[in-house]
Structure formats: C-alpha cells, structure tokens
Amino acid sequence: MTDLDPQQVDGLTDLGPETFRAALHAVADVMADYAARVESYPVFPPVEPGSLAALFPAEPPDGPAPLGRILDDYRALIEPNATHWGHPGFMAYFATPASAAGILGEMLIASLGQNTMLWRTSPIGTELEAVVVSWLRQGLGLPPEFDGFVTDTASTSTLIALAGARDAAGFASAGDGVAGAGAAGLGSPRVYASAEAHSSIERACMTLGLGRAGLVKIPTDDAYAMRADALASAIRDDVAAGRRPIAVVATIGTTSSTSIDPVAAIADVAAPHGLWLHVDAAYGGAVALLPERRGPFEGWERADSIVVNPHKWLFAPLDASLLLTRRMGVLRDAFSLSPEYLRTLDRSTPVRDVNEYTPVLGRRFRALKLWLMLRWFGLDGLRRRIGHHLELAQMLAGWVDADPDFERLAPVPFSTVCLRYRPRAVVGREAEPEVAARLDDLNARLMDAVNRTGEVFLSHTRLAGRFTIRVALGHLRGEERHVARAWELLRREAAALG
C-alpha cells in the first residue's frame, strides 16, 4: 500500500476502485487481527487522563500520509488505548459487543452511503427499515398496532416518546400544540419514572423544556421496582396542586440493578389520567424474543411507545435503538416540518419520510446491519445466545449466594449480577455506620483491584446506599470460563484485601 498511496492522494478525486480494493483488504486484516488479539489486551487500558492527546501532533497534518503509515499509527497509538468493549471480560456496562455480522453490516452501510432522511434519498433504506422494524416487533411478540423506526440511542428514542407525550397532552388552547406554541404555556407538566430509571429520561425532560423539575421520581420497593401505589398518589397530589401529569416511563431492566417495574399495574394507574406510557426496555427487551421468558413484559403491549436497543443485548454495533409506537401520527406532529427543498415531487404515492418523526434530519442506514444480523443469526440464533447469558447469570448468582463472604444485592432477572464483598465477620452488623462505611470502601478497592488485573472490567452502582459491584454479562463472546474467571478474581482480590 505504502507505495501507491501518495500519488493517488495527489489527484483531485478519490481512489480508483482497484486501489480502493487493496485498501479495503488491508483494513480488513487490521480488523481480523484485532478480533484475534483482543483478549490479549487489558480490558481497560492502563493510561492516565490527558496522556493520550499528547501522542498526536498539536498541529494538523498539511500533506497526505500513506495508508500503511496511518494503519501503523492506528495499531500503535489508538488500538491499545481503547477500552475493549469487544473483550469478553468487559462486564462493566451493558455490552455493546459488535458482533461479526453487525460489523459486516456497518461496512456495507459505509459503502452504500445512504442518507435515509427521505424515501427519495434512499428508497431501499426507508422500506427495509419498515421490514426490519416489523421483523423485530414480531420477534418481541408485540401486536401489529406497533409501528416504528430506528434511532441512534435510547436517549433519542425516549426524547421522541416524551416529545410525543408533550404534544399529545393536548394543550388545545395553545393553538397548534407545544411544537407550535412552545412549552411556556404548559403550566407545570409532570413526567413520572422510578427513582431507579435511567438518566436519559431526566435529560430528555431537560432538553424538551420540561426541566428536571418536570420529572417526578417514584420510590421503589425492595426489589428496586417502581411502586404503583406511590405513582398513583404522586399523580393525585400533582393534580390536586394544579400540575399536569403527561407521561409515565416504566423500565423493564433498569441500568443499576436490572429491576423490573410492574408495567401492567402502572398502565392501570396511568390509563384513567390519559398519560402516555413509555416502556424503557433498552436493555431488557431482548429477552422478549424468548416466548417462555415474557413474564416480566406483561402489560408492555399497552404502552404508547417502547424502546429496545439492538446495540445492547442484540449484538448490533453502536448505534441502533428501536422505537416502537402505536402513535406515529403524534410523533410526526411533534417534529415534522417540510420546507420546499425537502418536499419531493413523488407525492402522488404517499411515502414515509422517516426524518419527520425525529429531531434529526440526516439518518444512517442502520436497518441494513439489523437486516444482515437477523439473516445471519435468525431469531433462533439470537434466542439461544440470550438464553445462554441468562443461564450464566444464574450460575454466577448461585456462586455468590453460596459464598459466606459475599452478598447478592438484587434479584437477577436478566444477565447482570449485583453483589458486594461482605466478610462473614460483619454479618448482622451491616447497618452500623462504621461497618457500612468500611464495606463501601472495601468494595471500591475490590473493584479497583479486579479492574487493575486487566482481565475483566467491572463497574459499580449504589443500591439502598450501598456501594454495589455490577457484573454485566450478555457479551456475545462471553463464555462460562470468563464468568468463572471474574468470580475467581473477585474472591482472590477480596481475600487479599482482608
């Protein structure tokens, strides 16, 4: 490669097709090499903040570099300094493990270069998205009243849902809705979610002009699930005070502990008030592919909108978030405007221009990788993998429960285990402030020690005030040996801490 690049770059257009072919194969090998060696890297790189920017020149390059040198720099400066989400020891956040099929899909997305903002700018992009959305909806066991589309992340999907709720709340006196008149006439709108709900809900409230004050955090029960009775009384109080309830977000699989809000009971509370019910199943939704495991999803079919992220437990590379809704028309009212230069001339046949349902205009062809992955795995292939991860999590939970020096801090309905080191000597005294503080400190140090081995990468949360180590399984490359090793390291480092 090194030889032919400079003169190619010297022209005024792009690489010729055969030079491009050689470059594609060179990069394909870099990618395959990485997949082969990812387990040899520490999951989290041993680097200090601020040390990496200094590896690169402060001034931009003026002339071109040959591809061979660029790829050498990539391997030397970039690859080793990544947090290796593809490493099966990555158990810190819900995995976004970029399956082989998903990576191949991203390659074709880049190659075909579609902008799926309008039907006209990508007929296949628009129509294949509808096909894939229908395939996933069927796989999840939801009725055909649910339509939808693919966004970048759950943050955006939830923002869109709450924008729909904001407009649907029907402030008819304001003329043409909040999209038209703005939020100033809203009075005091209120959105409800559990105290364990994801930060994206609060952020969506901030973005939409509802403010942090617009989000009411409902207390949870001992299993970190929203209390429907507390929701009912919060709504009653707000109505009595002249505030305006507009939406409730129920989570199936919270980020902290993967807890499950009682969707059916929440729907019963929300319905008489006409609240928009949004279900955040960004992580947990994958499990609904398994018909025999749909218990936690009871009632979600009553939702106005549901988010499930293929880029989490369905093995798609970041980004791909599925937003399903019964109320496409409301979402269109919340976001659509059609200036002349986007108005196409083919309106004799109605077409869907997906951008009109979202806050952004330009859209990648994310449906292409989802199509490729669904063909590659088949629903059955996805089900078997998810089922395997559910088993691995139960296995780890069993080990924790059987160890007198460890404590499991939450139920394990999905693939994440919340635990802490709690030496048997302090059993019964955990609530004493001094013991509680010592346990928090011990577990922070334990997590740090385990992460420093480089073999696994764990994160933490707080449950009922306690420092809690999260072991998030569900990695496509995760096998029993990786879980066993994580457990071995936790016990070894705990013993070393005393």
Next chain:
Amino acid sequence: MTDLDPQQVDGLTDLGPETFRAALHAVADVMADYAARVESYPVFPPVEPGSLAALFPAEPPDGPAPLGRILDDYRALIEPNATHWGHPGFMAYFATPASAAGILGEMLIASLGQNTMLWRTSPIGTELEAVVVSWLRQGLGLPPEFDGFVTDTASTSTLIALAGARDAAGFASAGDGVAGAGAAGLGSPRVYASAEAHSSIERACMTLGLGRAGLVKIPTDDAYAMRADALASAIRDDVAAGRRPIAVVATIGTTSSTSIDPVAAIADVAAPHGLWLHVDAAYGGAVALLPERRGPFEGWERADSIVVNPHKWLFAPLDASLLLTRRMGVLRDAFSLSPEYLRTLDRSTPVRDVNEYTPVLGRRFRALKLWLMLRWFGLDGLRRRIGHHLELAQMLAGWVDADPDFERLAPVPFSTVCLRYRPRAVVGREAEPEVAARLDDLNARLMDAVNRTGEVFLSHTRLAGRFTIRVALGHLRGEERHVARAWELLRREAAALG
C-alpha cells in the same frame, strides 16, 4: 463462505477470528465491486414507493443463513434500489460522498466498538476527539477559544447550541435555569434566523419547547442573505412587546441557494442584546480551510457556536458534525447530570465525559474516521479538492449565464448553482402570472426528465417564488465531465420540452 457459516452460527458465541477474517475479505470485495460499478447504476433507482418492502419476507427468519446467500441478496435486492449518493452524478443534495478514507475509518470504528460517552469507556476516543477538533479548528482559521466535539448531524449540533442559548439567557428567577425549571417560565423567548435558514433550526425550537412561534424568520435581500437592519427592527419590536430575544442563527451557505448571511453585521446587532450567536456553516464551512477564501466568514470568530459538517463537503461518511463553541460550560449546564452508575472513580484527575454536553449518552467514535481522513488527505489535499469544486461551479455558472435560454437565479459563492430554463421568447415577461406558472411547470418537468435519464440526480427549491433547479457540486468523485454532462442533459431535455 457458504459452507462454513451454518456450523459457526450454530454455536453460542461469535465467529472465530479466522472465519471472521474470511468474512471481512468477502465483504471488502462487495464494497470494492460497488465502487467500481456505481456509475453503471441510475443515480436514482427507477422504483415505485412501496414496491421494495414486498421483496422481503413478511415474517422474520427463524434460522441462520450463510453469508454467501446474504451477500447475494444484498447485491440483488438492496444495492440496486439505493439512491446512489456515491455516484458522481448525484447533484441533488449537498453531497455526503463517503470518501474511501472515510469508509476505511468507519470500518475501524465498527471494529474497535468504542462507546465514547465517558473518558473511562474510551480514553482514546475522548482524547483523539479533542485532537481532531483542535486540528479542524486550526484548519478553519478559528482562535483557540473555540473548543468543541463531534455530533451526528447539524440538527443535533444546532439543537445543542440553542439549548445553550436557552439556558444562558439567564432566567435567574427560575432557579437553576431552564434545564432545571423547564421552559414554562420563559415567557416568550425568540430565536432569529433568515427566511432561508435550514429547517433544523425550526425543528430545534420545536424540540426545545420554544415552539415554531419562538422562531422569527428575518427577510432576506436580493441575494437571499439576512438583512441585518430587518433583524435589528425585529429585535426592537419583540423587546417592546415584552418578548425575550435569546439567540440569532446566521447561515454561511444556506441549503436553498448557498447564500451568505452578513455575520459581522449580525454580530453587531446581536451583541448589545446579549444574544447567543450561532453560525450554521454545516455546508459552507469547508471553504474556510482555504485562507484566501475566508471573505464570506468575516465575523464568524465572534460567534458563541459554529457548526461545520465533515460529512458534507469534507468527505466524511454520514454521520459527523463538528460543533465548535466558546461556551462549553454553558452546554454542560444545559445537559449534564451524573447518576451514580456513570460516576467514575478516576475523578482525582479531571476528565472530560463528552456525553455531558449533549442530549444523548451513547456516542460512536466518529473522531477516528476524521483522524484517518485528515492524515490521508492532509489539509492541503482537502483544500485542493474544495478549490476544484469551486472552479467547477464557476464553470457551470458561466455556461448558464452565456445561454440565452437559461437563467441563473442566485449568486454562486460555493459549489451549488441555482438555475432555471427560461426560453428566450419569454424574456421580460417572467413576472406575468401565466408565464411564471408555465416556467414553473416547464422546470419541474425538465428536472424530472433529466433525473429519469439516471445519469444525474438534481433537486429543486423555490427562490422568490420561482421553481429553481439546484445543481449541487462538491462530490469527491465529481469531475469536469460529470458537470458537462449534467449541463448537456439540461439543455437537451429543455429543447425536447420546447
């Protein structure tokens, strides 16, 4: 490939590295084949809305398919039904032509699988983004007071800027700003942009709860540039009526005609009122890489925020939008919240967690492709290509001006030519309603006829009420022969229409 896929897929994890290598090379060839044959496709596929979804099974696949068959289906069902943004005859919208280097960058992004939401989730992703932002800032000739980050599209960049303006407007009585208290206390906030400004500004106002009513469209002059005097009087009127001006958006390179708002004059008007000045240079900004062509950018260094899209005229594949700002702290106030499970333990050294400045949490490693492209082309390589496109546009403008049957409808400061067919027989009578209507009809039919050749793909707008054909150059693969052919087709089909 066909033989070994099924048993691979039959396992519980992912492909082994060497099978993955073979798959990567197979897809690399599909990509190279596409690059070699893209000009053999009609730019816009001859398909009817609704006909493509029917090519795929209505029900999702249950079992796996071998990669060979999936790629066959890709080539047969998907590739031919795309709008070919990579075809050099694509002159409809500002090109997003996915340079070879950008495509290679997307491959590495998918391979490395970073989520750059936190420093901790991608140290190299976070720090390389800062490097690339600095490189681009320097290339654009902006002072070091501008910091920033990369978002998906200009819609998001502009939304972030206006959210900053909303919070910075300082409704101190509301407590902790709009992010905290919501937009209800805002009264009647007002954002100003020209009547030719991009729809993303209006959509951002809708999303942010400012409403369509919150956007004031300022009249333009004969060159479709915002009239600073009209802006001044609109602000005066709003203040007198008790409304609250918060921001003005100046555009350098509007979507319709690539017109240029007078940024310095607008800054002079905005400054005494303390308005946030956002500059939308999503398309035009690329030209600021050429120091000798920075005339249209005079005053943009006074902006609070600027958006330039590398995925437009800087040849990055969708998506990549650069948001530069002097006011990072305000953006953080508008969007940040840090729940415990995202709070990292390495705060002894301050790190930047880029998600805190945006409405979304999960973030692709877009800086990686920008780094690769900047290395590949060098600033000089980008400058020479942009300069070439500026020349091509002047060439076409010259041909239009010299043809008595055509009319150029706007200045050509960048790479887009706005024109219409106007037979010499009607010169002087264009304003007569019947002639005007006939010209609109003729040009709609002309555009349609040219697009049906499949050799080029043009779009339209309306300028001063007139149906206007837009020829958007700036395609990385665009050469003089493509521009000449487009002009030849316009003249040929116009003659055929009579």
